Amino acid sequence: MSKPHASRETTQEKTGRSFPWALVLSVLLVVAGIAWIAYYYAAVRVDPGAVPPGEPGSPAFMADLGRWNYLIGFGALLLGLAIASAPSTPLGRGNGVVVGMLGSFLVGLVWICTFYIFSGEKLEDLWVFNDLGNYNLMVGIAFMAVGFTYATKWE
Numbered sequence: 138m139s140k141p142h143a144s145r146e147t148t149q150e151k152t153g154r155s156f157p158w159a160l161v162l163s164v165l166l167v168v169a170g171i172a173w174i175a176y177y178y179a180a181v182r183v184d185p186g187a188v189p190p191g192e193p194g195s196p197a198f199m200a201d202l203g204r205w206n207y208l209i210g211f212g213a214l215l216l217g218l219a220i221a222s223a224p225s226t227p228l229g230r231g232n233g234v235v236v237g238m239l240g241s242f243l244v245g246l247v248w249i250c251t252f253y254i255f256s257g258e259k260l261e262d263l264w265v266f267n268d269l270g271n272y273n274l275m276v277g278i279a280f281m282a283v284g285f286t287y288a289t290k291w292e
Contacts, residue, residue, distance in 0.1 A: 160226040162220055167217035167218060169213050170210045171210070182206075215280070222234070222283075224290070238285075
């Protein structure tokens with residue numbers, strides 16, 4: 138004899154859908170990370186090539202953080218991409234996993250290749266790359282690590 142089945146309520150049987158909090162959080166983190174890096178680079182940091190070097194912009198706490206601003210910005214950006222691999226988001230199911238995985242791998246590869254191509258005197262002309270120096274390798278590898286979070290969800 139088979140077991141009696143209890144009343145099951147699956148996602149398909151529900152009449153309403155839950156709000157996609159993971160998608161909203163991931164978009165907010167990605168946008169906040171990009172905005173943090175852009176604001177620090179454009180408004181707060183002191184341009185090392187300027188003669189005489191100027192005063193750092195405001196807010197003062199952001200100027201005091203220095204290169205840590207890049208860790209905060211890229212950390213938020215990469216965390217947002219990793220959260221986007223949740224099954225409740227479009228990038229976390231179906232073909233979105235492949236898009237997220239390959240996209241992250243390619244961005245990491247292009248970041249590292251760009252760093253190597255322009256390293257030396259030409260690196261000073263590239264925004265953000267010129268401040269990070271060899272830390273550009275860590276950024277590229279971090280994008281590839283996010284690609285592996287998508288790869289674990291690939292079926």
